[in-house]
Amino acid sequence: MAVNTLTMTALVLLYLAATLVIGYLGYRKTKSTEDYLVAGRCSHPVIIALSYGATFISTSAIIGFGGQAANLGMSLIWLTVLNIGVGILLAFVLFGKKTREIGHRLSAVTFPDLMCKIYKSPVLQYIAGFIIVISMPLYTAAILIGGARFIEPTLGIDYTTSLILFAVITAVYVVFGGLIAVMYTDAFQGTIMLIGMTVLLALTLVVVGGWTAGATALTNMADLVPTALAGQGMTGWTTMPELGSPIWFTVITTLVLGVGIGVLAQPQLVVRFMTAKDNKSLNRAILVGGPFILMMTGVAFTVGALSNVYFYQTSGKIAIDAAGGNVDAIMPLFINQAMPEIFVVIFMLTLLSAxxxxxxxxxHAMGTALICDLWGRGRECALSLKAHQAGIVIMMVLSTILALLMPISIIARATVMFMGLCACAFLPAFAVGVYAKAPSTKAALWSMVTGAVVWFVWTAFVHAAEAKPLGLCQALFGKVTLLGAPWTAVDPIVIALPISLIVMVVMQVQAGKTQPAPAIA
Amino acid sequence: MLFGIPDLQIVLGYGLSIGLALACIVYGWLYWNEGDGGNGS
Structure with a gap:
């Protein structure tokens, strides 16, 4: 650790105090259940943009994917293309405005509630709520583990205590302040992230001698690509992998398409659209959201790749070797070794904010899904403030227990798995739901179930990255995966999403021929 | 070789990333005052 623990502790405590004060302001503004669930439907455009972006970008996007860029090169920049093009432009323009309009009109307060009211089907609300309550704790556990791993060495607190403290402190302002507190603190944290990543890019370019000198040096290192990676199709850090090679499939299907498209139907992000007062707010939010995402993932992938130049010039090793083979350790190691001490503090706060x-x-999304969409659905208690607070506490405790119990190998895949499942199960039904004049309930049900089942089968029995640590295929069939290469490198979203979409479209067209009555009055 | 990068696909990726971020700014600016009220009713 480059900075002494006392300074770091003081700054982290100051940051936490500021977060709790902002959370308290959110609590003071929370007067009704609608405030608690959808921030009173009158959020400021900048708060919507920063909250959406900060929620979208977790620690794994900066540390995990930054490390992947150090290992696999600048080809990951295509994920930034999708992050901005799909995750912001397409999401806000095509889905955000319609979601906000329908959410207002039908008084929907959660993503499953929105689906239920569009399709007039409580079953859809149960299924969507169930998928959220079952899958989101996995992703939450991954975030908790990432945070605890950061707090442990930074503040000198043991891992379990760090994890519990992290879980409880965050839950405090969510439980009391609801979505207003969440979005206010998101905006504060998003601002810190923006400052941290901007300084990181500037200092990295200084370290490697500017953009062209750094990129040229990285290009000239192509013959240093490890033999194992070269054998799988990697050609250098400034070139795309060989078309159709295992690394190409990993980069394009899992990292670029899996995460890039997966973002479109994430319940915690869809709710942000319903907090806007009007479409004008969403138009203005786009102005902030696009550059924000560019400065998050674009910078992380660039800095990750360029870190190879720094490590090679200072130690004669490429980044992955300097980090002892641990992809997740590359970015922290680079920060600690290459950056001035004061920036180490800024970057640590950036990670904590993310x-x-x-x-x-x-x-918030899990707690409200548990209460509004499962336990209290159709009853008065679905809109009880105290019930939602209890729901958030229950889901916080469950996620914390999961984080303490789950094997690290599974947790590391949780981000990609969660985003993939959301896209495969929700995206076709969500897209048709907000656009079709008479969306078919039957089509949405079958699409959701088919998407979720096909995603699970491919994840557990074909895609090696998940099938191997899950061990279900090994236990049932005595082999790691049921299919061989190249299928083992093809992400589940590439298979399950088109199938889910075909089911949705075919059944929707069929229903249109037999049931012309509109579902939305 | 463009800006030290030999692969045009990577250059295109960077170009699109920056271009799309600029498109977000332009879109937000052009539609700054559009979309009042309109709750789809």
Whole structure:
């Protein structure tokens, strides 16, 4: 650790105090259940943009994917293309405005509630709520573990205590302040992230001698690509992998498409659209959201790749070797070795902000899904403030227990798995639901179930990255995966999403021929 | 080789990333005052 623990502790405590004060302001503004669930439907455009972006970008996007860029090169920049093009432009323009309009008109307060009211089907609300309550704790546990791993060495607190403290402090302002507190703190944390990543890019370019000198040096290192990676199709850090090679499939299907498209139907992000007062607010939010995401993932992938130049010039090793083979250790190692001491503090606060902003959104989405969409659905208690507070506490406790119990190998895949499942199960039904004049309930039900089942089968029995640590295929069939290469490198979203979409479209067209009555009055 | 990068696909990726971020700014600016009220009713 480059900075002494006392300074770091003081700054982290100051940051936490500021977060709790902002959370308290959110609590003071929370007067009704609608405030608690959808921030009173009158959020400021900048708060919507920063909250959406900070929720979208977790620690794993900066540390995990930054490390992947150090290992696999600048080809990951295509994920930034999708993050901005799909995750912001497409999401806000095509889905955000319609979601906000329908959410207002039908008084929907959660994503499953929105689906229920569009399709007039409580079953859809149960299924969507169930998928959220079952799958979101996995993703939450991954965020908790990432945060605890950061707090442990930074503040000198043991891992379990760090994890519990992290979980409880974040839950405090979510439980009391609801979505207003979550979005206010997200905006504060998003601002810290923006400052941290901007300084990181500037200092990295200084370290490697500017953009062209750094990129040229990285290009000239192509013959240093490890033999194992070269054998799988990697050609250098400034070139795309060989078309159709295992690394190409990993980069394009899992990292670029899996995460890039997966973002479109994440319940905790969809709710942000329903907090806007009007479409004008969403138009203005786009102006902030696009550059924000560019400065998050674009910078992380660039800095990750360029870190190879720094490590090679200072130690004669490429990044992955300097980090002892641990991809997740590359970015922290680079920060600690290459950056001035004061920046280490800024970057640590950036990471804490990324973790807390995503975690708070997940707590809120899980707690409200449990109460509004499952336990209290159709009853008066679905809109009880105290019931929702209890729901968030229950889901916080469950996620914390999961984080303490789950094997690290599974947790590391949780981000990609959660985003993939959301896209496969929800995206076709969500897209048709907000656009079709008479969306078919039957089509939505079958699409959701088919998407979720096909995603699970491919994840557990074909895609090696998940099938191997899950061990279900090994236990049932005595082999790691049922299919061989290249299928083992093809992400589940590439298979399950088109199938879910085909089911939705075919059944929707069929229903249109037989049931012309509109579902939305 | 463009800006030290030999692969045009990577250059295109960077170009699109920056271009799309600029498109977000332009879109937000152009539609700054559009979309009042309109709750789809």
């Amino acid at each position: 973790a807390m902003s995503t975690l708070s959104a997940l707590y």
